[in-house]
Amino acid sequence: MKLTVVGGGSTYTPELADGLARLRDTLPVEELVLVDPAPERLEPVAAVSRRILARHGHPARITATADLEAGAEGADAVLLQLRVGGQAARNEDETWPLECGCVGQETTGAGGLAKALRTVPVVLDIAERVRRVSPGAWIVDFTNPVGIVTRALLKAGHRAVGLCNVAIGLQRKFAALLGTAPGEVHLDHVGLNHLTWETAVRLGGPGGPDVLPRLLAEHGDTVAAGLRLPRALLDRLGVVPSYYLRYYYAHDEVVDELRAKPSRAAEVAAMERQLLALYADPALDEKPALLARRGGAYYSEAAVDLTAALLTGNGSPYQVVNTLNAGTLPFLPADAVIEVPAAVGAKGAVPLPVPEVDPLFAGLMASVTAYEDLALEAALRGGRERVFRALLAHPLVGQYAYADTLTDLLLAHNREHLPWA
Numbered sequence: 001m002k003l004t005v006v007g008g009g010s011t012y013t014p015e016l017a018d019g020l021a022r023l024r025d026t027l028p029v030e031e032l033v034l035v036d037p038a039p040e041r042l043e044p045v046a047a048v049s050r051r052i053l054a055r056h057g058h059p060a061r062i063t064a065t066a067d068l069e070a071g072a073e074g075a076d077a078v079l080l081q082l083r084v085g086g087q088a089a090r091n092e093d094e095t096w097p098l099e100c101g102c103v104g105q106e107t108t109g110a111g112g113l114a115k116a117l118r119t120v121p122v123v124l125d126i127a128e129r130v131r132r133v134s135p136g137a138w139i140v141d142f143t144n145p146v147g148i149v150t151r152a153l154l155k156a157g158h159r160a161v162g163l164c165n166v167a168i169g170l171q172r173k174f175a176a177l178l179g180t181a182p183g184e185v186h187l188d189h190v191g192l193n194h195l196t197w198e199t200a201v202r203l204g205g206p207g208g209p210d211v212l213p214r215l216l217a218e219h220g221d222t223v224a225a226g227l228r229l230p231r232a233l234l235d236r237l238g239v240v241p242s243y244y245l246r247y248y249y250a251h252d253e254v255v256d257e258l259r260a261k262p263s264r265a266a267e268v269a270a271m272e273r274q275l276l277a278l279y280a281d282p283a284l285d286e287k288p289a290l291l292a293r294r295g296g297a298y299y300s301e302a303a304v305d306l307t308a309a310l311l312t313g314n315g316s317p318y319q320v321v322n323t324l325n326a327g328t329l330p331f332l333p334a335d336a337v338i339e340v341p342a343a344v345g346a347k348g349a350v351p352l353p354v355p356e357v358d359p360l361f362a363g364l365m366a367s368v369t370a371y372e373d374l375a376l377e378a379a380l381r382g383g384r385e386r387v388f389r390a391l392l393a394h395p396l397v398g399q400y401a402y403a404d405t406l407t408d409l410l411l412a413h414n415r416e417h418l419p420w421a
Contacts, residue, residue, distance in 0.1 A: 001029050001311065004075040006126055007082030007143070008034025008064065009041030011275040012296050014287045016079075017049035019300020021056035026315060027308040034064045035071040042066070044279035051285035068126060073133040077307050080126065080143045084118040085417055087272065091265035096409045098259055100402045103247045106265070107144045107194050109396040110406045113375050113387070116148045117410075118417040120379035123149050127158045138310045140303065141322075147193035148372050150322045151337040152379065161349050162322025163306055164193055164339065166242050168298045173226065174201055177219045178211065186341070189320045190329075190354055190361070191242070193339050195368050197361050198240040206318060206341065206352060212240070237360075247396060248364065268294065309344040318342070323349040331362050336369050367395050382420030384411065 003020075005013060013034060020029055034049070036042040046064035053060055065071045072078055083090065093111030094104040103109045127139055139160040141150050150162030167189045175182040178201075186208060188200035201215055202208035216223065216234060224231040227243045229250065234240060247254055271294050278288050302319075309315030318341050325336040328351040332338065342349040357365070371393040378386035384407060391403040391410075411421045 001027070002031040002033065002075045003027075003029050003307065004033040004035060004072045004078045004130075004137075006035045006068065006072075006078060006080050009036030009038050009045050010081050010083070011041075011045065011272045011279075011291070011294060012081060012299060013045045014048050014052055014279065015291055015296060015300045016303060017052045017062075017300075018287045019304045020060065021053050021058045023301070023304045023308075024056075024058055027304045027312065029060045032060055032062045033071040033075070034062065035066070035068050036064070037066045039066070041276060044276055047282075048279040048284055051282075052287065055285040068129055069133050072130045072137070075130070075134045075137045076311050077138045077140055078130050078134070079140045079303060079307070080123060080149075082119075082122070082126075082143055084115075084122050085414075087265050087269040089118065089414070089417070090115075091263050091269070092413045094258070094263040094265050096413055097406060098255060099409065100397075100405050101252075101255055102402060102406065103251060103254055103396050104258055104263070105247060108244065108247055109394060110391060110410060112145050113378070113390055113394070114410050114414055116145050116375050117379050117387070118414060119143060119145075119149060120152045120376065124152055124156055127153055127156065127160070131158065138307070140307055140310075142299070142303065145193065146322050147337045147339065148375055148379070150193075151335070151372065152376055154324060154337065155335070155376075159348065161306065161310065161344070162193065162337065162339075163302055164320075164322065165296055165299050165302050166194070166196065166244070167320035167339075168302045170198060170240065170242075172298060173223075174215060177215060177222065178203075183316070186318065187320065188341070188355070190340055190357060191338070191365055192368055192372070193322050193337070194242065194244040195365065196242045196339055197237075197245075199355070199357075201240075212238075216240075239358075239361075251396065306344065310346065310348070313345060315344065317344065318352065319344050319349075321349045323351060326351065328354055329357065329362075329365070331357070331366055332369050333373075336372070364395065367393070371395070382418065384421075387411070 042064050050062045090106045093106045093114050097104040097110040141162045146162040153160035171185050175185045186202040200210040201212040220231050305315040322339050325338045340351045342351045374390035388407045391397045415421050
């Protein structure tokens with residue numbers, strides 16, 4: 001089995017190598033190809049990944065290349081984890097929206113739109129080139145904004161499933177609090193990528209007893225602290241929102257915090273420099289502790305589980321993924337991409353039935369889905385007015401004066417990545 005990683009020079013990649021080594025019976029990879037145009041990143045990342053596999057006695061061969069077609073030829077699955085513009089572009093996404101008093105974040109709001117505009121055309125080009133050399137390959141998208149990027153891939157007819165680590169992170173946290181194995185915890189997870197709520201926590205499987213009330217009663221303070229939201233809000237909602245909901249539920253508070261400290265991109269860039277130096281050490285043959293602070297917790301487990309389910313049937317039969325709505329949430333368009341538990345197999349991901357969604361959550365989902373429609377249109381066709389319309393539709397922007405100013409700022413900061421601008 002051959003797995004190709006586009007963006008293989010990412011400092012995340014040794015986490016994936018570690019997961020492949022530990023979960024070799026779930027996903028028996030024979031060849032791992034890392035594709036990246038930046039040799040200064042690709043070489044140390046590939047080297048430490050080889051040492052990690054060797055430490056575990058894994059026989060897979062790791063190759064590294066800047067040639068996408070060569071790397072993807074014959075691949076069974078292609079994992080996308082690229083960042084167009086790198087941490088420098090992310091730093092801008094997280095800073096210029098603050099000039100209008102709007103959240104600066106790389107996956108939502110104005111910054112998220114900028115990332116979508118830069119990323120969608122590049123990902124579609126990659127997917128078309130992959131299709132030419134490996135027409136049967138599955139594309140697993142971990143590239144943000146996952147919902148919009150996955151929707152672009154599906155709209156273009158690619159065999160694609162989107163993946164995020166929010167659900168698996170909460171599953172692991174809840175399992176630890178409840179004193180049970182992660183595999184025993186099934187989440188009623190509903191929403192869009194980075195806009196989700198846990199409406200039930202079930203033991204034993206999709207139809208198991210709901211222990212969310214017990215979880216909140218016994219561990220609500222711990223859960224709330226992890227989300228940086230008040231315990232009282234969780235009790236009033238009766239659900240556990242994703243930590244990304246803090247950008248909506250505590251918008252002005254978050255803006256004040258972001259203005260008072262360096263951007264997350266600046267922190268991550270410093271970590272990446274340290275990680276690449278560590279990876280260059282020929283004695284390092286395990287993922288360093290610093291990698292846990294980089295983000296992407298349980299990324300490898302989620303990626304291996306999903307890829308295995310698509311290719312071998314060895315993965316978990318029910319997984320939280322980003323896939324077509326297809327009537328699952330009747331208040332959203334059929335071609336919207338939603339993030340819900342799905343049955344995953346050789347034919348892809350089929351969402352499980354979802355109980356009726358509280359209008360408090362459904363309304364925000366519908367609003368952000370409308371924004372995503374407009375964002376994808378802007379990413380595919382360009383044009384200042386399309387960017388303005390997407391920003392005006394976004395709940396974190398909304399006002400026309402802000403949308404106008406943010407449009408100008410977005411274009412000014414992204415001209416090198418947007419040929420039409």
